[in-house]
Amino acid sequence: MKMQTHSRSKTYDFKSQEFIGKHGEEVLDKWLGSAYKILDVSGVRKYQEDGIDRILMRPDGTTVSVEYKFDIASSRTGNLFFETVSVDNQDLPGWGWRSQADYWIFLLPSMEVLVVEPGKMRNLIWQDRLGAKDKEVQNVGYKTLGIPISLAKVRDITYYTVQLDQEIPDLK
Secondary structure, eight states: OOOOOOOOSSSHHHHHHHHHHHHHHHHHHHHHHSSSEEOOOOOOOOHTTOOOOEEEEOTOOEEEEEEEOOOOHHHHHEEEEEEEEEEEEGTTEEEEOOOSSEEEEEOOTTTTOOOOOOOHHHHHHHHHHTOOEEEEEEEEEEEEEEEEEHHHHHHHHEEEEEETTTTOOOOO
């Protein structure tokens, strides 16, 4: 899981972001674990390249792939961060374009979960492409670029929204 943080003046380092992201992964695994068998593939290179953190097995044996996002800055900004360029000086595409997951699962600091179909979120970006401007996030030695999307717009297209004390979605 990648931590999604965005600020103009702060420099982020991978280790601290990874630590916070791991906590978010644990929260989401615990939440989904009562309904799905969860296979953590976040450490497997092929899945990393495809932007997939977990494979969820449904009770009928079919599977669905998900990418987790813990956007801690969303409580301050009112936006989710759609990553367009992961590492600017290597021109690596961001998860927003690269991810092959069936669903993106965003955990917000309020413990709200937004389950989004990637195509619908990408369509939001395309619809607003003329008005959208990349924001830069300074990391140690590189920048990440992305487009802030208002939480209100994302909620309009979510597949499933829940506070964590509610039931687990049936991901079809």
